[in-house]
Amino acid sequence: MVDNIALQNLRAALQRRWGDRLRVDEPMAEHTSYRIGGPADLYLVAESGDDLAQMVALADEHGVPVFVMGRGTNVLVADAGIRGLVIELRAEQVRWTTRDDETILWAEAGANLREIARTSVARGLAGLEWAVGIPGSVGGAVVGNAGAFGGYMSDVVRRLTILDASGVREMSAAEAGFGYRTSRFKAGSQAAGRKEIILAAEMALRPESVAVLEERVTEYTRRRMERQPAEPSAGSVFKRTAQYPAGFLIEQAGLKGTRRGEAMISPRHANFIINLGRARATDVKALIELAQETVLREFGERLELEIELIGEWE
Numbered sequence: 001m002v003d004n005i006a007l008q009n010l011r012a013a014l015q016r017r018w019g020d021r022l023r024v025d026e027p028m029a030e031h032t033s034y035r036i037g038g039p040a041d042l043y044l045v046a047e048s049g050d051d052l053a054q055m056v057a058l059a060d061e062h063g064v065p066v067f068v069m070g071r072g073t074n075v076l077v078a079d080a081g082i083r084g085l086v087i088e089l090r091a092e093q094v095r096w097t098t099r100d101d102e103t104i105l106w107a108e109a110g111a112n113l114r115e116i117a118r119t120s121v122a123r124g125l126a127g128l129e130w131a132v133g134i135p136g137s138v139g140g141a142v143v144g145n146a147g148a149f150g151g152y153m154s155d156v157v158r159r160l161t162i163l164d165a166s167g168v169r170e171m172s173a174a175e176a177g178f179g180y181r182t183s184r185f186k187a188g189s190q191a192a193g194r195k196e197i198i199l200a201a202e203m204a205l206r207p208e209s210v211a212v213l214e215e216r217v218t219e220y221t222r223r224r225m226e227r228q229p230a231e232p233s234a235g236s237v238f239k240r241t242a243q244y245p246a247g248f249l250i251e252q253a254g255l256k257g258t259r260r261g262e263a264m265i266s267p268r269h270a271n272f273i274i275n276l277g278r279a280r281a282t283d284v285k286a287l288i289e290l291a292q293e294t295v296l297r298e299f300g301e302r303l304e305l306e307i308e309l310i311g312e313w314e
């Protein structure tokens with residue numbers, strides 16, 4: 001429960017500092033790739049790590065929970081929205097530094113993953129070319145250890161800059177607890193109250209011919225276009241199981257094309273639940289549960305979520 005008086009006091013404090021930039025009852029549907037999600041009590045865009053640290057400190061002072069997000073491409077926000085303060089991190093500075101045979105790409109967590117992947121390819125640097133088709137921020141990609149076509153964030157991340165209750169500190173990749181589509185930052189990240197915020201990441205890239213990299217990018221893009229639905233989504237809903245891709249199991253269960261309201265299990269790729277227009281979060285959640293129950297009953301396989309359910313669910 002968020003205390004209403006605390007919220008009003010925080011609102012006033014944020015307004016004094018950021019004026020019109022503070023949005024109240026901001027529809028999250030406007031900030032998620034799903035185009036779904038009810039209002040955030042308070043919403044601010046942080047353009048720098050300093051901005052973010054000040055916003056978090058003020059929220060902590062008032063005892064109001066904070067949810068930090070990147071581009072909202074891996075979340076399903078509840079129809080009832082998010083209580084507390086939502087901060088969209090838009091700190092986007094990037095820097096490439098070459099030493100001997102290695103280039104370190106330093107990027108603030110709000111940087112666009114797709115763009116830095118493209119620029120790295122154009123500079124003849126290998127390591128991120130699998131990411132050219134992945135929307136979202138560097139921070140979000142670290143949290144979920146994003147990956148595609150055999151590449152993972154954890155292959156390239158060397159160091160992270162983190163903000164936690166004790167301030168800003170550095171962390172090695174080994175401490176990040178990377179696993180398949182997870183990291184220490186993802187565990188416990190549901191809804192209110194995130195303990196550690198990623199401010200920046202250092203990634204190690206290797207020299208490679210631009211032609212070779214571009215060939216890979218063309219192939220990955222072709223495969224993505226073939227399989228990926230064009231409608232709004234948050235990418236793959238479930239992780240693959242130990243043995244099977246989740247989409248295969250859902251398809252075998254005969255669920256492709258199943259609808260709840262304006263949400264649908266994509267006829268193109270069964271691990272995508274798409275928004276046909278005005279889908280509600282509860283429609284998507286109903287399909288998530290249907291897929292989980294059916295696949296468990298028919299194949300004895302448990303489907304675990306890759307996307308995160310955020311906000312106030314019944």
Ligand SMILES: Cc1cc2nc3c(=O)[nH]c(=O)nc-3n(C[C@H](O)[C@H](O)[C@H](O)COP(=O)(O)OP(=O)(O)OC[C@H]3O[C@@H](n4cnc5c(N)ncnc54)[C@H](O)[C@@H]3O)c2cc1C
Pocket residue numbers: 033067068069070071072073074075089109110113133134135136137138139140141142143144145146147148185189194196197198199228233234235236308
């Ligand atoms: C069409 C489509 C295709 C996709 N394809 C892929 C794919 O091939 N592979 C793949 O792995 N993913 C894929 N995704 C999912 C998604 O794009 C990635 O997971 C992306 O890295 C998420 O980044 P984001 O900034 O949007 O994160 P958000 O959705 O904004 O946030 C995700 C989680 O990370 C947390 N978070 C975000 N930034 C920070 C931060 N700075 N500090 C702490 N926590 C933070 C949020 O609180 C939330 O818990 C796809 C999505 C779409 C829509």
